[in-house]
Amino acid sequence: MRIAVDAQRCQGHALCAVVAPDLFDLSEEDGHAVPWAAAVPAGREAEAEHAEAGCPERAVELES
Numbered sequence: 001m002r003i004a005v006d007a008q009r010c011q012g013h014a015l016c017a018v019v020a021p022d023l024f025d026l027s028e029e030d031g032h033a034v035p036w037a038a039a040v041p042a043g044r045e046a047e048a049e050h051a052e053a054g055c056p057e058r059a060v061e062l063e064s
C-alpha cells in the first residue's frame, strides 16, 4: 500500500499523526504531515486507513 499527503490540501490538523504516529512526521516548519515512507509497512494498513478517514481535509492518499 502506498501512502502520500497532498501538500496543497494538508492544513496541519495532525489527526493523522495522532492515530498513526509511526506513519507520519509533522514538519516543524509548518506542521504539515509527511509520510515516513512511501510504502505502508506490512501490518499497518488499518492505521493508514484510519488516518485517511480521519483527515478533515482529505489530504491522506492511499493506493493499494
Ligand code: F3S
Residues within 6 Å of the ligand: 005, 009, 010, 011, 012, 013, 014, 015, 016, 017, 031, 032, 033, 054, 055, 056, 057, 058, 059, 060
Ligand atoms: Fe494534514 Fe490531514 Fe494530517 S490536514 S496534518 S494530513 S490530519
